[in-house]
Amino acid sequence: MVSKLLVFGGNGFLGKRICQEAVNNGFQVMSLSRSGRPPRPQSPQDKDWIGEVQWEAADVFDPLSYNRHLRDATDVVHSLGILLEDESYKVKVRNPLNKSFDFKSLMPSFGSNPLDKKNPNFTYERMNKESALILAQAFRQTLSSHEAKRRDMPTFTYxxxxxxxxxxxxxxxxxxxxxxxxxxxxxxxxxxILVRPGFMFDEYKTTADARSYVHNGLELLNCGNRVLLRNKLRFVNELIRPTISTQQVSRNIISKIKDPSFSGIVSLESMLSMN
Structure with missing residues (x-):
């Protein structure tokens, strides 16, 4: 039996790499997002796995738009969320050439313009919490009527x-x-499966943007913490956290989904320690 993975936000910064890793591991993969559009390829290899994913439009707050897809899903991933609630928190990151970048480029992509203040869903409560619980409840209701057909316990990754x-x-x-x-x-x-990544970057990124500059700065701080302080000061370790690639996070997610004995928190340290 082929496992069917539904990725909500599968065309986003992390979501697309989860889709890629799932395809590489033999999953039948569907991405659900507001637009339903696939991401732009960032490398020649991207075209191959993008063609293997089914890209569909749905609204996570409206289970009627995706219930039919949940019925035969073995695994669900919630890869939606926001870092900032509105434009008042927007800051600029400047490079040595005085080119400015909008901090909103660091935020996960989940469809239409997230900085539209007319969007009542653009709050931490709605996007980071309620969207996941609505999806989980819809998945639960599907499982209650189909659990007899399932050999292995399904998964919900947040x-x-x-x-x-x-x-x-x-x-x-x-x-x-x-x-x-x-x-x-x-x-x-x-x-x-509760995944706790730190600041993420993509291994295939070839052009500089705000995320690249923040990533480089954090790596410099982490290097200084390791070499100069030898990670001995707890408060510094709590403040300066390692970065992790979307590919590393995705490998860990698929590994945990395939492990029938695992449930609970996947820490940043455990993900970084995985080869």
């Missing part, structure tokens, strides 16, 4: 976060932790 970030409101990490706690209540119906 992309959470390692820590909060300086200058980012506490509501960001609080909404993530609240969603995690609620999802663990479903243990027994499906395996909750």
């Amino acid at each position: 992309i959470s976060a390692d820590k909060g970030f300086p200058l980012i409101p506490k509501g960001y990490i609080n909404s993530k932790r609240q969603a995690e706690a609620e999802l663990m209540h479903y243990e027994g119906l499906f395996r909750p």
Whole structure:
């Protein structure tokens, strides 16, 4: 039996790499997003796996738009969320050539313009927490009527976060932790997999943007912490966290989905330690 993986936000920064890794591991993959469009290829290899994914449009807040896809899904991934709630938190990152970049480019992509203040869903509560719980409840209802047909317990993967970030409101990490706690209540119906990546970058990125500059800065700080402080100061270790590639995160997610004994939190340290 071929496993069917549904990735909500599968055309986003991390979501597309989850789709790619799942295809490479023999999953039947469907991406659901507001637009339903595939991502732009970033390398020649991308064209191959993109052609293997079924790209569909759906609204995570409206289960009627995707219930039919959940009925035969063995695994679901929630790869949606926001880092900032509105434009008042927007900052600029400048490179040595004085080119400015919008901080919103660091945020996950989930469809239409996330910085549209007319969008009532653009809050931590709605995007980071309620969207996941609505999806989990819809998945649970599907499982209750089809569980007899399933040999292995299905999985629900939630992309959470390692820590909060300086200058980012506490509501960001609080909404993530609240969603995690609620999802663990479903243990027994499906395996909750709660993934906590740090700042992510893509291994195939070839052009500089805001994310690239932030990534380089964080890597420099991490290097200094390792070489000069030898990671001995706990408060520094809590503040300066390692970065991780979307490919590493995706490999860990698929590995945990395929492990029938695993449920719970996937920490940043455990992901970095995986070969």
